[in-house]
Amino acid sequence: MVRAFMILLLCQLAGTVVQQAVGLPIPGPVMGLVLLLALLVWRGGPDPTLHETANGFLKYLGLLFVPAGVGVVTELQELRANALAIAIAIPVSTILGLAVTGALMQKLARQNA
């Protein structure tokens, strides 16, 4: 459990070091994700403890967003001032994203079903 947590933190640390050193626009933890994925592909999969710890983490992913989400109290004014733009931009772009990805994937993936 501690070893698995250490591996996750080491990947995040390495990702953050690379991001800061090179000045990449990709967040450090995302670089850490790519790094761990590469490591897993190379090693042929996670050991059971890493698997268990990671999935335990992801089960509570919803809880981890809460503190940042509550930060909305500092942005209420901004939300109110831009309410119309937000109320149109989010639904339209979400429908577009669903339709474009779905239609393309259905077309392109058909041959190797």
Add this chain to the structure above:
Amino acid sequence: MHKLLPLPFFHVWAYLQTQPLLGLTATLCTWEIACLIDARAGHKAISNPTVLSIILLAAALLITRTPYAAYFNGAQYVHFLLGPATVALAIPMHANFDTIKRNFAAIIISLTAGSVAAAASAMLIARALGASHQVIISLGPKSVTTPIAMGIAQNLGGQPPLTAVFVMITGIFGTLICTSIFRLARIKDWRAQGLAAGTAAHGLATSQMLRLSQTAGAFGGLAIGLNGIITALALPLLVQIFGL
């Protein structure tokens, strides 16, 4: 708060405001309550425990006039875990790695097209309707899973809390609407449905798809991680191209 409380209690309240204990305890208690409500409601898209917890805690802060910084003093210990949790997304992605390899080109093309369409249209619509720069940038990564979306927003000079809210709204809307969109656009392939749900509306819509089909759930799961990476790469370019 001092007008509502007798003096000794006010001292306790004032002391707790300087400590991490109250903010952390409140976060965990609210989460447990929200999970109970969600279970009672039958795990609907609108009863999502993350959304409920945010609403309840935000209301509590506003009512008690507690500054966000005082709350975050405790909540930061939960917030910190977002980093390692993002890294942990590599494990479900690896589990789907063979599926990704088999359909690699199809997945990358469809996902990139949908991801760019969603991000670009959101930012351009917001700009056309006169939204502030902060709002436009914070809308960019709204289809990406929250921990990655907040990191991207931060790097581009957006507001991570705004992005967190936009991600939630996107997830709820996408979950409610995805089945109708798939019917209207005649998208019947489970792989396509799952990939679209994960790309446009991250984990919330994916968990909805998982209830309908294992295949759709697996494709949704890999779309969440891949879209995080692709958006992190593409969004800085989009912002530059459109001069946002």
